Amino acid sequence: MPKNKNSFYIGLSILIFLTLFSIISRLIFDYQSDQQDLMNTFSTPSFEHLLGTDQYGRDVLIRISQATQLSFVLSLGITLTALIFGVTLGILAAYKGGTTDKFLGVICDILLALPGLLLVLVFLAFSPGDFLPLYLGLSLTLWIEFFKVSRAKTKSLLVEPYVESCKSLGFGFFYILKKLIIPKLLPMIFTISTFAMSTAIIAISSLSAISVGIQPPTAELGSMIVEVLPYYEEEPMLVLLPSFVIFLIVLALQLMSKRRDYA
Amino acid sequence: MHKNIKIENLSIFSKDKLLVENINLEISTNKPLILLGESGSGKSLVIDALMGVLAKGLKIKGSILLDGVDLLKLSKKQRQKLWGKVITLLPQEPWRSLDPTMKVKDQVKEVRKFVYKDKILQTEQRALKELQEVKLQDFTNSYPHELSGGMCQRLTLAITHTQEGSVLLVDEPTKGLDKELCNSIVKKLNEQVNEGKLLFVITHDLQIAQNIKGTLGVMAKGKLIEYNNTDEIFNNPKNDYTKELIYAEAKYWNIEKTSIQNEKIVEVKNLSKSFGENKLFSNLSLTINKGEIVSIVGKSGSGKSSLGNIILENLHYDSGNIEKNSNYKKIQFQKIYQDPPSAFLPEQILFDGFKDLLNLHNIKEEFLHSYMEEFNLRKDLLQRKPDEISGGELQRLSIIRVLLLKPIFIFADEITSRLDPISQKEVLILVKNIVEKEGLCILLVTHDHEIAQILSHKIINLKNYKL
Numbered sequence: 028m029p030k031n032k033n034s035f036y037i038g039l040s041i042l043i044f045l046t047l048f049s050i051i052s053r054l055i056f057d058y059q060s061d062q063q064d065l066m067n068t069f070s071t072p073s074f075e076h077l078l079g080t081d082q083y084g085r086d087v088l089i090r091i092s093q094a095t096q097l098s099f100v101l102s103l104g105i106t107l108t109a110l111i112f113g114v115t116l117g118i119l120a121a122y123k124g125g126t127t128d129k130f131l132g133v134i135c136d137i138l139l140a141l142p143g144l145l146l147v148l149v150f151l152a153f154s155p156g157d158f159l160p161l162y163l164g165l166s167l168t169l170w171i172e173f174f175k176v177s178r179a180k181t182k183s184l185l186v187e188p189y190v191e192s193c194k195s196l197g198f199g200f201f202y203i204l205k206k207l208i209i210p211k212l213l214p215m216i217f218t219i220s221t222f223a224m225s226t227a228i229i230a231i232s233s234l235s236a237i238s239v240g241i242q243p244p245t246a247e248l249g250s251m252i253v254e255v256l257p258y259y260e261e262e263p264m265l266v267l268l269p270s271f272v273i274f275l276i277v278l279a280l281q282l283m284s285k286r287r288d289y290a
Numbered sequence: 291m292h293k294n295i296k297i298e299n300l301s302i303f304s305k306d307k308l309l310v311e312n313i314n315l316e317i318s319t320n321k322p323l324i325l326l327g328e329s330g331s332g333k334s335l336v337i338d339a340l341m342g343v344l345a346k347g348l349k350i351k352g353s354i355l356l357d358g359v360d361l362l363k364l365s366k367k368q369r370q371k372l373w374g375k376v377i378t379l380l381p382q383e384p385w386r387s388l389d390p391t392m393k394v395k396d397q398v399k400e401v402r403k404f405v406y407k408d409k410i411l412q413t414e415q416r417a418l419k420e421l422q423e424v425k426l427q428d429f430t431n432s433y434p435h436e437l438s439g440g441m442c443q444r445l446t447l448a449i450t451h452t453q454e455g456s457v458l459l460v461d462e463p464t465k466g467l468d469k470e471l472c473n474s475i476v477k478k479l480n481e482q483v484n485e486g487k488l489l490f491v492i493t494h495d496l497q498i499a500q501n502i503k504g505t506l507g508v509m510a511k512g513k514l515i516e517y518n519n520t521d522e523i524f525n526n527p528k529n530d531y532t533k534e535l536i537y538a539e540a541k542y543w544n545i546e547k548t549s550i551q552n553e554k555i556v557e558v559k560n561l562s563k564s565f566g567e568n569k570l571f572s573n574l575s576l577t578i579n580k581g582e583i584v585s586i587v588g589k590s591g592s593g594k595s596s597l598g599n600i601i602l603e604n605l606h607y608d609s610g611n612i613e614k615n616s617n618y619k620k621i622q623f624q625k626i627y628q629d630p631p632s633a634f635l636p637e638q639i640l641f642d643g644f645k646d647l648l649n650l651h652n653i654k655e656e657f658l659h660s661y662m663e664e665f666n667l668r669k670d671l672l673q674r675k676p677d678e679i680s681g682g683e684l685q686r687l688s689i690i691r692v693l694l695l696k697p698i699f700i701f702a703d704e705i706t707s708r709l710d711p712i713s714q715k716e717v718l719i720l721v722k723n724i725v726e727k728e729g730l731c732i733l734l735v736t737h738d739h740e741i742a743q744i745l746s747h748k749i750i751n752l753k754n755y756k757l
Contacts, residue, residue, distance in 0.1 A: 192633045
């Protein structure tokens with residue numbers, strides 16, 4: 028399927044471009060993201076400030092590159108945590124069956140009944156810092172999909188005669204895991220990961236837009252949009268740039284999810 | 291009603307290969323045609339050509355005359371109009387072509403409703419009548435998954451019957467069915483011939499070929515190698531391949547039984563097993579000695595496989611007692627599967643699987659190679675994946691895989707039901723020889739009573755253990 032392959036590579040190149048952008052811009056310019064220059068607010072793009080400055084005279088380029096990096100790293104961390112827990116528990120539930128399976132299923136149902144953002148709010152109430160509640164809350168909502176898919180797929184694989192035959196030939200569970208279950212799960216997990224990561228990025232931005240989670244002055248795409256909203260008439264670029272970056276990351280992830288080179 | 295079909299000089303070829311070579315066949319009323327041959331011999335292509343559903347990219351030469359009209363010269367639309375009204379098809383493994391969400395009665399009704407535009411009340415009566423004829427009148431409101439394979443086969447037959455077509459094409463009618471059901475299908479197909487239909491059957495089942503009297507064609511590698519009256523071919527086969535095929539039937543096998551030794555391997559006492567309401571068997575007792583072959587026969591779903599799986603501890607039992615000779619380890623009790631591809635990890639190169647097995651149990655690779663030689667298997671087969679080699683070859687490999695573990699007991703679950711008659715003979719004789727040579731015992735599940743009679747010392751008919 029060459030068409031899908033292409034879209035995967037387009038998505039990948041967008042991500043690489045954004046990464047390079049955020050690394051290189053910080054190598055060239057030696058500003059802090061919260062370094063104010065009140066004499067120089069809303070300056071137009073110049074060699075000193077490639078994308079101009081905002082209402083406090085902070086360099087927009089640096090703020091965007093830092094915010095991009097933050098979103099990216101945080102959402103990747105959240106996705107990986109969700110993936111590791113979801114897949115491990117999913118395989119465990121399918122393999123053990125019985126009470127383990129039921130118990131994990133019930134936990135899933137309980138979490139599904141709560142809106143994901145609410146979970147973050149709950150964590151905010153009793154865990155300290157900006158990142159930890161976001162990280163915990165979002166991982167806790169996102170692992171469910173990994174769990175459900177890997178549990179269902181593993182279950183259907185485990186009843187195949189070749190699993191029984193492997194066992195009777197003396198192979199242990201880890202052999203079956205390595206040779207059969209993981210290879211079959213990988214492509215699915217990859218697709219879910221890209222979806223989970225886009226969800227995480229949008230959730231982080233939405234939450235900081237309503238001043239939950241990451242607080243100013245830390246540069247974050249969502250809060251950057253909201254901060255400059257009052258000045259939208261004069262400086263529309265300041266609102267549009269972070270939105271465009273969010274759009275690019277999510278688009279890139281969605282494009283990558285289409286890699287279906289498995290049958 | 292049409293009177294005859296003549297297939298003249300039919301050749302089918304793909305880009306670089308001749309698949310069917312210059313075939314001449316004739317079907318007329320009271321003279322059905324049976325085309326016999328193994329999979330890949332090109333017989334399915336002939337049916338596809340007749341129906342007009344040949345895969346894209348295949349070219350066709352020659353002519354197919356239905357009462358003198360060349361079907362190959364008709365447009366695609368004109369040919370599609372024949373479907374259901376003139377030409378009807380009984381597909382292979384019919385349970386796959388039935389609508390799983392539709393009641394039995396409705397599946398029969400829809401033919402009259404959509405192909406013939408009958409009134410709804412009429413279709414209802416017609417459907418009930420057709421279902422009565424195939425003795426499914428008690429299942430009109432059931433769904434396909436509630437029917438057995440044989441019942442599904444009868445249901446599709448009822449559906450094709452409502453189509454009133456004069457040509458009936460039948461594709462492998464007994465694939466996946468018990469031998470006992472085959473006879474009833476032969477009877478049904480013969481009835482269709484008596485009604486004046488032009489019947490064309492392709493099969494690799496010798497019993498079907500022998501019992502539908504008409505013309506028999508034997509195909510191998512795209513060629514029609516023998517073509518004559520059915521009885522003539524069966525009594526006096528001329529071609530070497532035909533001879534091999536006919537003499538592959540169990541009644542022609544000339545073998546001696548293995549000799550039993552005086553060492554008990556498995557002893558089953560008063561075993562009972564049921565799935566929910568369904569009692570499979572009760573009070574079943576059985577001893578298997580070294581060197582012995584025991585066969586289990588019975589209808590599908592009667593618990594043949596369950597018995598073996600219970601002995602192998604893959605399945606729990608309700609009550610009774612199973613004793614295994616404690617001189618042997620659990621790993622020496624092994625199983626060979628019905629559908630060879632499903633017993634190997636898909637996507638895994640066969641050699642990789644074997645290597646893992648050899649490493650796991652510290653077995654020398656020489657053993658594998660000497661078995662391969664003994665079983666007449668080329669070494670390069672190991673470099674392929676399970677679905678890239680033939681069923682017969684893969685089944686022999688799975689026997690080797692088990693033999694490497696020095697087994698004492700092998701549960702062979704319908705190991706030849708998916709193989710053609712020649713491979714079936716090869717594999718079963720191989721199994722018999724290893725019992726003799728390696729000194730082990732076998733519990734053989736089969737639905738072929740003849741095979742059971744010839745190979746085994748004891749036959750367990752599960753019918754006798756029903757309550």
